[in-house]
Amino acid sequence: xxxxxxxxxxPLFPLAxxxxxxxxxxxxxxxxxxxxxxxxxxxxxxWGLIEPxxxxxxxxxxxxxxxxxxxxxxxxxxFAKRPLDPAAFASEPSSLANIxxxxxxxxxxxxxxxxxxxGAQRVVAVGHSMGGVPVTFAAAQSPELFNDIIYLAALAPxxxxxxGAYLAGEDQATNxxxxxxxxxxxxxxxxxxxxxxxxxxxxxxxxxxxxxxDVDDAxxxxxxxxxxxxxxxxxxxxxxxxxxxxxxxxxxYIRCTQDMTVVASTPDAIVADFNAAYPDSPTTLVDIDTxxxxxxxxxxxxxxxxxxxx
Numbered sequence: 431x432x433x434x435x436x437x438x439x440x441p442l443f444p445l446a447x448x449x450x451x452x453x454x455x456x457x458x459x460x461x462x463x464x465x466x467x468x469x470x471x472x473x474x475x476x477w478g479l480i481e482p483x484x485x486x487x488x489x490x491x492x493x494x495x496x497x498x499x500x501x502x503x504x505x506x507x508x509f510a511k512r513p514l515d516p517a518a519f520a521s522e523p524s525s526l527a528n529i530x531x532x533x534x535x536x537x538x539x540x541x542x543x544x545x546x547x548x549g550a551q552r553v554v555a556v557g558h559s560m561g562g563v564p565v566t567f568a569a570a571q572s573p574e575l576f577n578d579i580i581y582l583a584a585l586a587p588x589x590x591x592x593x594g595a596y597l598a599g600e601d602q603a604t605n606x607x608x609x610x611x612x613x614x615x616x617x618x619x620x621x622x623x624x625x626x627x628x629x630x631x632x633x634x635x636x637x638x639x640x641x642x643x644d645v646d647d648a649x650x651x652x653x654x655x656x657x658x659x660x661x662x663x664x665x666x667x668x669x670x671x672x673x674x675x676x677x678x679x680x681x682x683y684i685r686c687t688q689d690m691t692v693v694a695s696t697p698d699a700i701v702a703d704f705n706a707a708y709p710d711s712p713t714t715l716v717d718i719d720t721x722x723x724x725x726x727x728x729x730x731x732x733x734x735x736x737x738x739x740x
Contacts, residue, residue: 462740463490463550465541469559469584470622470661473500476558476653476725483733490550492541496564497533498526503658506623514625520614524660527620531668534564535571542568542575554578556736559692559722562586563593563665573675580739581683581700582732583692583722587670588703594666601695607640608691616663626657640690642723649726672707681713682739684724684732691722714739 464484466477474493481491495502504525508518542553553576557565562584569576570587585593596602611633614623628634634654642650681704685697701713718735720728 460551461488461490461549462552462554463492463542463545463548464736465538465545465553465555466491466493467538467541467555467557467561467565468493468496468499469557469561471499471624471626471657471659472558473503473656473658475500475656479729480725480733480736483729484736487733487737489737490545490548492545494537494541496537496561497529498660498662499658503660505659506619509625509627509659512627512629514628516613519623519625521618524619524621524623526660526662527664529662531564531567531665534662534665535567538564538568539572539575542572546575552577552740554580554736554740556580556582557584557586558582558725559584560661560665563668566593567668567670569679570670570672570676573673573679576679578680578682578739580736581681581697582724583684583686583689583697584700585666585692585696586700587668588700589672589707590669591703592667592669596696596699597666599696599699602693605693606691607636610636611640619660620663621660622663623659623661624657625659626654641721642727643688643690643721644727645721645723646726650723653723653726677708677711679711680739681711682716683713684716684718684735684739686720686722686724686727687717688719688721688727 468476473495477493481493484491506522508515508522538555545553555565555569555576562581563586565579566586569579585596587593611624612622613625616622638650683697683701701715704713716735718728718731724732
């Protein structure tokens with residue numbers, strides 16, 4: 431296993447920086463394109479502090495909304511009713527319940543194909559948290575679309591193992607704080623369900639501890655109001671079939687040392703399994719000093735780590 435040194439968090443990137451497409455409007459011929467894939471409850475918007483940094487370094491960015499997320503989200507009706515009815519919220523079926531992993535993977539592959547069509551010579555898929563699952567499936571099925579995969583505080587299937595196998599690890603199951611945010615039985619609603627608009631101070635404190643311990647409270651409040659309540663759960667049980675070309679892709683895992691959602695031993699296990707399957711192309715493990723929400727806790731350090739992985 432290759433390792434790199436810890437990158438310390440830099441000050442928060444100014445919120446006033448434009449996150450539009452101006453830096454992407456010029457010719458992309460020969461450029462590197464970062465396909466940015468969000469995690470549970472997020473959308474393309476969560477890369478808003480990262481895209482200007484990558485674009486300023488001369489790279490192209492393609493941030494996407496996965497099915498059922500961002501502008502594609504269809505929230506449970508109980509979510510809009512306040513005060514929240516806990517029983518209704520915990521029992522209403524999710525619109526995400528029946529979305530197959532193929533649709534998530536297809537969204538990632540489509541973004542990579544669009545980057546290629548725009549002239550990008552190198553395509554790097556970045557999967558944050560749950561986003562590591564569709565990124566892996568897309569690259570496993572169509573490795574020719576990608577050059578690099580970067581896992582950011584992510585879960586991922588490895589040859590012969592679904593991503594959920596890593597959720598079941600003893601350290602992960604015992605020490606991750608993410609269970610404190612889930613408000614419904616996934617088997618009942620077909621999703622991992624949280625309430626990002628909760629007015630319960632104890633619940634919000636638990637969410638901050640699990641996801642974003644180092645994120646400024648004012649910024650975190652805005653983030654929470656942009657999250658949607660449901661995230662897929664069935665995809666963690668899917669086993670990927672890896673095409674031979676996957677072995678040739680460069681792989682980097684960025685671990686967040688303050689992460690209380692994907693605990694430190696879980697990246698070790700994922701990287702070890704990838705390395706056992708592909709000993710001739712080991713995965714590089716990089717540590718950055720931030721929480722699970724690295725995009726908001728340490729945008730400059732994360733951008734630096736993404737670029738350094740090339």
